[in-house]
Amino acid sequence: MTPQMIVESFAKGGEYASQLSRLYCVSLNRPTPSKTGALDFITDARFALAVRKTARLWRTVGKRVYCYVIDQENPWQASSRAHHAVDLVLLFGGLDLSFNPAAEKVGREMRKRWISFVNGEAPWLNEKSFAFGPFGEYKEIDANEFAARRRVKHLDLLEKMDIANIDAVFGALAAGRISLLN
16 A cells, blocks of 8 residues: 555544544655554554453453563564464473574463363463563563553553444455465
8 A cells, every 4th residue: 555545545534533643653755654654543443442441341341360571572584573373382392492592481481381270270470470581581461561561551541442443443444455475
């Protein structure tokens, strides 16, 4: 998409359009940040926002919720950073990661904590989140560190928005443009 197309898509954000554009760095003069912002918006609108709302809903009815983030980069291509499905590679451990000790270490810790969870034990404190990675590290993190790792202010804004406006921006950005060749 051209920067113009991205700007026009974000303009469909209703009363929050300008705030949304600013937070996601969408501008006619900045093509690369605009494209990255569009991808970040799609991720937030379809994945992160749903997780956040579900966790909040479960907590309001007294359920325990264990949130985590995966920041361990792709073991085969670190330049692609952590991305969708890297957690599955690390969690299920079916691949030899001995060439990447950091990924191997995070995978072992993920499996240990998931086994605790499956057995009814708390894998970490319920009121904290857990971070797997980067650099082979893992630890509990508080709300401030979570906010340093994720787009919390962006999600705050999306929660204020009408779902129809979110869907309008999403549709303008994604409709007819998702393919295996992107």
